[in-house]
Amino acid sequence: MLVLCRDYFPLRFVSKNDVPNIALGASVLGAGGGGNVEAGTLLLQNAIDILGQVKLIALEELQDDDFVVPLGNMVAPVVGLEKFGEIEEPGEVVELLCDRIGRKVTAVTAVEVGGSNSMIPMVGALCLSVPMVDADSMGRAFPETQMTSYHLNGLSASPFALIDERGNRIVLEAVDTFWAEKIARTVTSLMGARSCVATFAMNGKAAKASCIGGTITLSQKIGEALNNAHAGSDRLRSLSNLTGGRILFSGKITDVNRRTVGGFNKGSVTMMGTDEFAGTSCNIVFQNENLVCHVGKRLAATVPDIITVLNSETLRPITTEELRYGNRVAVIGIPAAPIWRTEKGIQVAGPRYFGYDVDYVPVEVLSRSD
Numbered sequence: 001m002l003v004l005c006r007d008y009f010p011l012r013f014v015s016k017n018d019v020p021n022i023a024l025g026a027s028v029l030g031a032g033g034g035g036n037v038e039a040g041t042l043l044l045q046n047a048i049d050i051l052g053q054v055k056l057i058a059l060e061e062l063q064d065d066d067f068v069v070p071l072g073n074m075v076a077p078v079v080g081l082e083k084f085g086e087i088e089e090p091g092e093v094v095e096l097l098c099d100r101i102g103r104k105v106t107a108v109t110a111v112e113v114g115g116s117n118s119m120i121p122m123v124g125a126l127c128l129s130v131p132m133v134d135a136d137s138m139g140r141a142f143p144e145t146q147m148t149s150y151h152l153n154g155l156s157a158s159p160f161a162l163i164d165e166r167g168n169r170i171v172l173e174a175v176d177t178f179w180a181e182k183i184a185r186t187v188t189s190l191m192g193a194r195s196c197v198a199t200f201a202m203n204g205k206a207a208k209a210s211c212i213g214g215t216i217t218l219s220q221k222i223g224e225a226l227n228n229a230h231a232g233s234d235r236l237r238s239l240s241n242l243t244g245g246r247i248l249f250s251g252k253i254t255d256v257n258r259r260t261v262g263g264f265n266k267g268s269v270t271m272m273g274t275d276e277f278a279g280t281s282c283n284i285v286f287q288n289e290n291l292v293c294h295v296g297k298r299l300a301a302t303v304p305d306i307i308t309v310l311n312s313e314t315l316r317p318i319t320t321e322e323l324r325y326g327n328r329v330a331v332i333g334i335p336a337a338p339i340w341r342t343e344k345g346i347q348v349a350g351p352r353y354f355g356y357d358v359d360y361v362p363v364e365v366l367s368r369s370d
Contacts, residue, residue, distance in 0.1 A: 021223030034115020034141035066204030091127025114141025139337030
């Protein structure tokens with residue numbers, strides 16, 4: 001079992017009042033992606049109003065013969081601002097997958113914890129009357145299906161179920177996870193750049209071996225730290241202490257280049273420094289999520305570590321589709337879950353995979369070289 005938050009005490013139920021803290025923490029871990037957090041918050045709170053609180057269980061509580069289905073949205077972030085989805089979709093996509101496999105779901109979990117994709121599975125759990133497992137497969141958000149601990153542990157993404165708001169339903173069988181990503185992304189583009197997906201169905205034994213545990217609770221702790229501290233510096237310090245993060249930059253956004261290509265939100269953002277960073281620039285490139293950060297000519301952080309841009313006054317994370325000229329921001333780098341720092345993890349989700357001619361160096365090592 002891969003545990004990101006080692007000292008957590010599992011929540012037993014997620015109430016409507018818990019959702020804002022979970023959403024805030026998940027958006028920090030989202031590295032600028034994971035879907036529009038406000039949309040996910042409203043969807044989950046509405047589901048709780050109708051169906052009651054979400055039962056949340058720890059990985060250790062799973063039985064080996066349980067049947068666990070990870071799910072979430074596959075969406076170009078800009079589109080996610082306009083297409084929220086319906087309450088019924090997460091449950092329906094799980095049922096579609098289970099019908100193909102011929103098994104009944106006993107628990108659901110998240111493909112990724114970042115952004116709204118931490119909340120979509122909880123909506124599915126309520127619709128299906130099953131518990132949500134306090135775990136995911138990334139410890140953050142990533143743009144592609146193979147960038148999961150499930151894939152790194154040899155699990156198959158097929159069958160892979162997709163549905164959209166029009167009622168279109170597809171279950172695909174791919175030769176490997178890379179082909180599953182390509183086909184599902186193409187289908188999602190045809191669906192209007194947003195679909196609800198279920199994939200990597202597994203038994204409880206496999207889930208305990210391959211999931212990253214405690215990430216929903218970690219999200220809540222991050223949200224509580226940001227909401228409960230009194231001053232901006234205190235909140236940044238609380239966030240850094242909780243996540244092992246480093247403050248990489250503070251300044252003002254001076255340029256944003258962004259486009260939607262093949263179902264991805266791709267581009268870059270440039271900032272000019274203020275305070276201790278005055279006279280220095282910062283550039284971040286992104287593909288749904290922030291990938292590589294340079295401060296001046298110095299490499300400050302790269303994927304798979306988490307690079308998050310926050311509003312410097314509210315300390316609310318700014319997703320890549322929400323970056324705007326004039327935003328005053330702080331940039332924080334957070335160490336990735338240990339599985340992403342392995343040779344295989346870096347090969348699948350490191351900077352060279354995305355086409356950048358830099359080697360991965362842990363963010364805490366880069367910060368010591370300042």
